Amino acid sequence: MADAASQTYDVVIIGGGPGGYNAAIRAGQLGLKAALVEKRATLGGTCLNVGCMPSKALLHASELYEAANVEFAGIGIEVKPKLNLTQMHKAKDDSVEALTKGIEFLMKKNKVDVVKGFGRIAGAGKVEVEAEGGAKTTLATKNIIIATGSEPTPLPGVAFEDGKVIDSTGALFLPKVPKHLIVIGAGVIGLELGSVWRRLGAQVTVVEFLDKVGAGMDGEVATAFQRGLTKQGMTFRMGTKVTGAQTSKDGVELTLEPAKGGAAETLKGDVVLVAIGRRPYTQGLGLETVGVTPDARGFIANDHFKTSAPGVWVIGDVTHGPMLAHKAEEDAVAVIELIAGKPGHVDYDLVPSVIYTGPEVAWVGKTEEALKAAGVNYKKGKFPFAANSRAKINHETDGFVKVLADAATDKVLGVHIYGPQAGELIGEACMTMAFGGSSEDIARTCHPHPTRSEAFRQAAMGVEGWTMQA
Ligand code: FAD
Numbered sequence: 080m081a082d083a084a085s086q087t088y089d090v091v092i093i094g095g096g097p098g099g100y101n102a103a104i105r106a107g108q109l110g111l112k113a114a115l116v117e118k119r120a121t122l123g124g125t126c127l128n129v130g131c132m133p134s135k136a137l138l139h140a141s142e143l144y145e146a147a148n149v150e151f152a153g154i155g156i157e158v159k160p161k162l163n164l165t166q167m168h169k170a171k172d173d174s175v176e177a178l179t180k181g182i183e184f185l186m187k188k189n190k191v192d193v194v195k196g197f198g199r200i201a202g203a204g205k206v207e208v209e210a211e212g213g214a215k216t217t218l219a220t221k222n223i224i225i226a227t228g229s230e231p232t233p234l235p236g237v238a239f240e241d242g243k244v245i246d247s248t249g250a251l252f253l254p255k256v257p258k259h260l261i262v263i264g265a266g267v268i269g270l271e272l273g274s275v276w277r278r279l280g281a282q283v284t285v286v287e288f289l290d291k292v293g294a295g296m297d298g299e300v301a302t303a304f305q306r307g308l309t310k311q312g313m314t315f316r317m318g319t320k321v322t323g324a325q326t327s328k329d330g331v332e333l334t335l336e337p338a339k340g341g342a343a344e345t346l347k348g349d350v351v352l353v354a355i356g357r358r359p360y361t362q363g364l365g366l367e368t369v370g371v372t373p374d375a376r377g378f379i380a381n382d383h384f385k386t387s388a389p390g391v392w393v394i395g396d397v398t399h400g401p402m403l404a405h406k407a408e409e410d411a412v413a414v415i416e417l418i419a420g421k422p423g424h425v426d427y428d429l430v431p432s433v434i435y436t437g438p439e440v441a442w443v444g445k446t447e448e449a450l451k452a453a454g455v456n457y458k459k460g461k462f463p464f465a466a467n468s469r470a471k472i473n474h475e476t477d478g479f480v481k482v483l484a485d486a487a488t489d490k491v492l493g494v495h496i497y498g499p500q501a502g503e504l505i506g507e508a509c510m511t512m513a514f515g516g517s518s519e520d521i522a523r524t525c526h527p528h529p530t531r532s533e534a535f536r537q538a539a540m541g542v543e544g545w546t547m548q549a
């Protein structure tokens with residue numbers, strides 16, 4: 080790396096997560112001289128280090144463990160699995176290490192200077208980086224991209240305490256399976272990590288403020304999803320708020336109240352996972368030096384990724400939109416293309432969501448509730464996995480695909496899947512919608528047999544009432 084302090088960069092990116100590292104790669108591809116500043120020892124941000132990747136490693140391993148425990152015998156494979164949690168964590172940590180090293184390689188390949196240390200904006204065109212040990216370097220740059228991500232939102236009255244009251248990172252490293260894990264928040268993190276520990280043997284109780292699981296998913300899917308998780312052994316306390324926590328050597332006692340008000344009660348567990356959302360991270364960033372003020376919820380507002388300060392841009396979790404790695408990646412490509420004078424653009428209506436439970440939930444576009452609220456006249460096609468031959472053969476018959484299309488034009492407005500490999504299937508819906516496709520486009524496209532993707536086609540056929548296999 081050339082001496083970082085002795086040159087003027089085209090762009091300095093603060094934060095080495097999916098927003099930051101993808102921006103750095105695209106900058107390299109377009110011939111912009113870029114530096115990536117990261118305070119962690121490894122690149123990859125929340126997603127690679129303590130988010131998407133380690134959680135998916137545990138979801139995969141625990142799914143196999145549960146399958147070996149309860150499903151294998153039924154298909155004629157007799158085994159007695161024994162949990163080796165230390166090895167499960169090691170396999171996860173090894174995968175994470177390989178992935179974060181992969182990002183270091185991509186930075187070299189794209190001629191990006193990686194500067195390790197805490198980045199602080201020090202006025203227009205200047206980023207000061209403080210390395211571990213205190214040494215400071217100032218980088219001069221034409222553009223600054225803020226990609227500092229987010230952190231877990233704490234719950235007032237329920238203070239984090241190592242090993243007892245934990246956030247998602249704590250739940251990725253538990254050294255033993257809790258007897259009773261209480262999860263606060265039936266959103267993505269609560270249901271994914273709750274599933275991991277239930278499969279590995281914990282009793283899991285989920286306490287949720289709202290009456291619906293899944294933080295914004297389609298209502299019909301949410302009902303089926305909660306029913307499925309309950310059948311697997313998770314317990315739900317819906318419409319309930321947590322007002323306090325008392326820790327002792329035996330665990331944690333939570334005080335609960337109905338969300339609408341009413342008598343308090345207590346619930347005891349040995350570990351409590353607080354998963355009530357994430358909040359933007361801007362601590363110590365020096366925003367005041369360029370006159371940028373976060374909004375009331377801490378997000379940095381943007382107009383086509385521009386902040387209120389000239390030459391200062393913002394992407395990913397720290398600005399508005401879904402807090403997802405692939406959204407941060409879309410932002411990253413668009414912001415660099417705009418900086419390079421190209422027409423960068425993101426269609427936030429087409430950012431898919433996936434919950435990697437078993438079965439998975441995936442969706443893109445509008446929910447039925449949103450269409451109704453907007454007064455849109457829509458048609459609906461629905462197909463159950465119980466009627467899909469591949470799902471039947473694999474004993475994965477829970478769930479359905481739902482396709483929502485405009486009643487007048489047939490344009491697909493939303494696709495909602497609860498079922499096996501929903502996360503893989505949703506890509507086809509994203510592509511259809513990105514091309515402005517209709518339900519008939521899907522219905523008249525030949526799909527391979529026997530695959531779960533046929534359920535998607537059959538649901539699309541259902542929009543015009545000609546589903547053939549159910
Ligand atoms: P981050 O990934 O948070 O990266 C920001 C980086 O900036 C961090 O590395 C941080 O150390 C660094 N930083 C912050 N301030 C400074 C500073 N001043 N100087 C230097 N460095 C700084 N999303 C999905 O799409 N799919 C999933 O399956 C998924 N699973 C998840 C599971 C869990 C348990 C969690 C917690 C999150 C998950 N997410 C998932 C969300 C996903 O991780 C985030 O949406 C994504 O990481 C956001 O990317 P980002 O680049 O905006 O921020």
Ligand code: NAD
Binds near residue numbers: 234264266292401
């Ligand atoms: P979330 O927004 O998905 O869910 C939080 C849940 O907590 C909601 O259901 C909310 O109603 C509930 N809640 C809020 N306050 C509460 C309270 N006081 N008591 C009880 N319940 C309360 O948030 P999360 O699960 O923490 O995830 C954070 C972010 O990380 C999400 O934006 C998500 O997109 C991202 N993430 C994504 C994935 C994925 O893509 N598979 C996985 C994990 C995390």
